[in-house]
Amino acid sequence: MSDEVKYGLAGVLADDTAISKVVPETNSLTYRGYAVQDLAVNGSFEETAYLIWNGELPTKAQLDEFRAKERSERGIPQDLHDVIRKYNKDAHPMDMIRTSLSFAGQEDKDANVGSGMDEGGFNQQGLYDLAVRMYARIPEMVAAEFRHREGKDPIAPNPDLNWSENFFHMCFGEVPAPEVVKCFDVSMVLYAEHSFNASTFAARVIASTTSDMYSACVGGIGALKGPLHGGANEAVMHMLKEVGSPENAREWMLTALKEKRKIMGFGHRVYRSGDSRVPTMTEYFKKMVEVTGTDEAKKYWEMSRILDDTMVEAKGIYPNLDFPAGPAYYLMGFPIPMFTPLFVMSRITGWTAHVIEQLGNNKLIRPLSAYTGESQREFVPIDKR
């Protein structure tokens, strides 16, 4: 260990950004200056996506134009459907979406726009167009992969439906009650962007070599898969299932802490006294419990309250966004391994905005390391070893 190293880059300011601001002291998060809670409750994911890329909220006319642009980009190529049909049904959905986005990149004639492989150099409009294409098509990839795992044919997008409604339609062939769509839409707003988190940083590192936007986002998916990052929303649901009942919850938590287990959905590198997004997502998880109205839903709600209270009381560690989002997705009817791909569908907005920001003022990201290996020594020929 070296005193000079900031392990995990904790506390290191790696670059500046104008996209979002996380203030741990006040548990606040703003996208382009707007409080995320406000955007989630009073706005929509479509408006939020526009804001993240364009820096301003859209007027009615701008939003109409943006929605039309997104809808015109829907429709993944038949080649990609053919590839999805070949996926191993037991593969993790994150491996599927990583592969689909990568495949889409090699098919897309515009994939290198704005990268170092493009003679035109930095091209903000071209990169924005690519970002909107990914935002429009990733939900269709996720839905087609879901239906493939279920042994069902894909459902074509419906241009009469908004982004969130269309996703439900492509997964289940119907759009649920408006309260359910709103809860999903809120989760998409809350997951969209979070400064230099691990997956965004991974995407920026890739972009900093002036590689293409698809490569950066495929790298982002790889980083998001891990349970210390996006994969935690799945792990939370597995935990709730393991806990089993509200009666077990307190004891389960205390035992897990005694055994020094990592409790999924708790803790955060930046927030130390609560994640800005949790109160809003918890409110909408509760709404999902009410809409569902089943004993099972109530059980997950009660368990989650007890686990939250017990963790805060015992360790002073607070839940992060994955804690309420996981069970909310479960109550919407999504299978657990699909939760992190839902996160991808939202975070593609943040990743691509960061790729554009990085390429617009690029400096290769290449830190130093403190060497701890052997000092230099003589090569020994193989017959003398």
Ligand SMILES: CC(=O)SCCNC(=O)CCNC(=O)[C@H](O)C(C)(C)COP(=O)(O)OP(=O)(O)OC[C@H]1O[C@@H](n2cnc3c(N)ncnc32)[C@H](O)[C@@H]1OP(=O)(O)O
């Ligand atoms: C959308 C998102 O990506 S949010 C993050 C989602 N990830 C999770 O929910 C996974 C569970 N949480 C964690 O693993 C961590 O809290 C992380 C990775 C998110 C943050 O990690 P770090 O900033 O490195 O915190 P660090 O691991 O140093 O934690 C500080 C202390 O709190 C403890 N701690 C932190 N989180 C947890 C947890 N979830 N369960 C138990 N103990 C925890 C650590 O063991 C450590 O204790 P110690 O000082 O006695 O060793």
Ligand SMILES: O=C([O-])CC(=O)C(=O)O
């Ligand atoms: O910021 C982080 O480290 C993780 C996180 O909450 C996110 O990416 O949304």
